[in-house]
Amino acid sequence: MRVEVRLFATLRRYVPDLQVGEALTLEVPEGTTPRDLLAQLGIPPDDVKIIMRNGRHIGLDDPLADGDRIAFIPAVGGG
Amino acid sequence: MTRKILRINMTDLTATYEDIPEKWAKWAGRGLTTAIVYDEVDPSVHPLGPNNKLVIAPGWVSGTPAAPSSGRTSFGGKSPLTGTIKESNSGGLSSQKLGRLGIAAIILEGQPKDGKWYYIHIDKDGVTFHDASDLLGKGMEEVDRIMWERHPNEPAVIGIGPVGEHLSANAGISVNDPENNPGRYAGRGGLGAVMGARHVKAIVVDDKGGPGVEIKNKELFTQGRRKLTKAILAHDITKPDGGLNLYGTDVLMNIINEAGGLPTRNFSSGQFEGAAKISGEMIHEMVEKRQAGMTGHACHPGCVIQCSNIYPGPDGSIIASPIEYETAFALGANCGIDDLDFVAYLTKECNDLGLDTIEMGNTLAIAMEAGLIEFGDKVGALALMEEIRKDTPLGRILASGVATTARVFGVHRVPVVKGQSMPAYEPRAIKGIGFTYATSTMGADHTSGYTIAPEILGTGQKVDPFTYEGKAELSLAFQATTAFIDSTGYCLFIAFPILDIQEGFEGMVESVAGVMGWDIGPNDVVELGKEILKMERLFNERAGFNKEHDRMPEFMRYEPLPPHNVVWDVPDEELDKVYAWVHEG
Numbered sequence A: 001m002r003v004e005v006r007l008f009a010t011l012r013r014y015v016p017d018l019q020v021g022e023a024l025t026l027e028v029p030e031g032t033t034p035r036d037l038l039a040q041l042g043i044p045p046d047d048v049k050i051i052m053r054n055g056r057h058i059g060l061d062d063p064l065a066d067g068d069r070i071a072f073i074p075a076v077g078g079g
Numbered sequence B: 001m002t003r004k005i006l007r008i009n010m011t012d013l014t015a016t017y018e019d020i021p022e023k024w025a026k027w028a029g030r031g032l033t034t035a036i037v038y039d040e041v042d043p044s045v046h047p048l049g050p051n052n053k054l055v056i057a058p059g060w061v062s063g064t065p066a067a068p069s070s071g072r073t074s075f076g077g078k079s080p081l082t083g084t085i086k087e088s089n090s091g092g093l094s095s096q097k098l099g100r101l102g103i104a105a106i107i108l109e110g111q112p113k114d115g116k117w118y119y120i121h122i123d124k125d126g127v128t129f130h131d132a133s134d135l136l137g138k139g140m141e142e143v144d145r146i147m148w149e150r151h152p153n154e155p156a157v158i159g160i161g162p163v164g165e166h167l168s169a170n171a172g173i174s175v176n177d178p179e180n181n182p183g184r185y186a187g188r189g190g191l192g193a194v195m196g197a198r199h200v201k202a203i204v205v206d207d208k209g210g211p212g213v214e215i216k217n218k219e220l221f222t223q224g225r226r227k228l229t230k231a232i233l234a235h236d237i238t239k240p241d242g243g244l245n246l247y248g249t250d251v252l253m254n255i256i257n258e259a260g261g262l263p264t265r266n267f268s269s270g271q272f273e274g275a276a277k278i279s280g281e282m283i284h285e286m287v288e289k290r291q292a293g294m295t296g297h298a299c300h301p302g303c304v305i306q307c308s309n310i311y312p313g314p315d316g317s318i319i320a321s322p323i324e325y326e327t328a329f330a331l332g333a334n335c336g337i338d339d340l341d342f343v344a345y346l347t348k349e350c351n352d353l354g355l356d357t358i359e360m361g362n363t364l365a366i367a368m369e370a371g372l373i374e375f376g377d378k379v380g381a382l383a384l385m386e387e388i389r390k391d392t393p394l395g396r397i398l399a400s401g402v403a404t405t406a407r408v409f410g411v412h413r414v415p416v417v418k419g420q421s422m423p424a425y426e427p428r429a430i431k432g433i434g435f436t437y438a439t440s441t442m443g444a445d446h447t448s449g450y451t452i453a454p455e456i457l458g459t460g461q462k463v464d465p466f467t468y469e470g471k472a473e474l475s476l477a478f479q480a481t482t483a484f485i486d487s488t489g490y491c492l493f494i495a496f497p498i499l500d501i502q503e504g505f506e507g508m509v510e511s512v513a514g515v516m517g518w519d520i521g522p523n524d525v526v527e528l529g530k531e532i533l534k535m536e537r538l539f540n541e542r543a544g545f546n547k548e549h550d551r552m553p554e555f556m557r558y559e560p561l562p563p564h565n566v567v568w569d570v571p572d573e574e575l576d577k578v579y580a581w582v583h584e585g
Ligand code: SF4
Pocket: B069, B070, B071, B091, B297, B298, B299, B300, B303, B304, B305, B306, B307, B308, B491, B492, B493
């Protein structure tokens, strides 16, 4: 299956070629979880504070589905 | 030296230093502006009339040595935009300087009999009144520059642009930053017009040789500030090279967009396809690419978080400072504009003319919805700003904010509560912030109860943004804690570390207790905050506001917001829970 992955703020450092606003499209096996994606991208799960699937918060071990839009977000704030 | 109240009467051009009466003695910052407005301004007065007042107060710890990020100044009065009580606070140079002069608050009242305009200079020797006729019509960039030329010691300049002179309802109050740029604003609620109604163009504050802030318990203060500084420097959000320091508040652009809560094209969608182009990451990239400007800028000396930025243009010259998330949302996404340079040009216009960027961007979006220009028309948006600069009748309408502009042009999708337009979080997709917008004593305002921290950012705790259960309590807890923090002089962004790190929270309270010689702990914060909220709420009731004003705009109740296709479905009784305690017990 295919998922679309976005990395925000400091996490973009792990994929240096990724442009601001650019998404990665990854071909992954059925049952892949956010934890698997992070392993594949070489991002330590501790650096990730929020994971969103299609605009909703999910956990590290929730299985993904074909076509999901995934975002990994570090600890951020603003106002 | 014990703190004094500086009363400046513009009717007879006098300034008197008064002892703080017992009833105000414990307050500073927002607590003090609110207490003074509550006691001295009749809630029924016209905000622009002779009997409204502008109150300016540094926080409890502002001006003390080495309290981190503690340079916030509170401005209070009755708001011309909302008709409610208002507190709007700003960074910049003024807070620490007022604190070091021993001034607890300035009460600016009256109107000159001769109809002339003045600027006021304050230093350790007292107050002088100066003819401001040669400053009239000038933007804040020029006013700041002239004030630094005329007066030594790089003073703080609190001032209003042309829209403040015109008494427009969206006039903010500018405070200069360490580079003498006018970008720090007590923007919301039209307090610039309250200052303009006193015929005061600027207040210049020079603290050289001032007595400094009296600290009653130095040991406790020092212990507190150390704990707080440690928490700020340790927390992922606020530490050096953390999200706020690197990317500024606009780091939120991509994230709120991802969550489907970024108000776009006059609140018709929660997602903007151009979000990345106006994000904090893009600001950072432009600063690197153009090798000019900066991120990690401090809006006042001693800020350890340094979330501000200076944005450079294509040729490396500076366009504006700062580009905040709120600015980029209002002048960008909500207008369908995805060009960061134009967001910066529009910000520059707002900062120079003296306008709140949130209200201005949302007003341009109303003009777009009304068909004056198309959504996304960045050149047209700048042309509308030019109408304000030229002071045409259309410019006057636009400078009056969202509600007025919508009424004039027959727009019914009006994202306001109590006359003030909503900031950068869509309440249909993030319900808790809707509770704050609806019930805040300030009109729609995010800072007054920032439930985004637990609803989206997972700070402090994690709660589901789409449900309303428990949100009344959550919003109240945030509103009360914020009223306290707004009184400290600390920047509200210390909330991120202290929500997660208990020692930091203790440190904040201990530093305040140290200055004031109090014996209070973390458990007293919410109660003190509620005392402030209660005064504000009662003022508003006497000004004619009741729970029917704590409601969301109608279109949000029936118009589903993409991409989640959610409406505002919160029962009114839930909203009424937030302030039910005011008349209980
Ligand atoms: S964190 Fe940002 S807004 Fe707050 S005081 Fe520092 S620079 Fe100013």
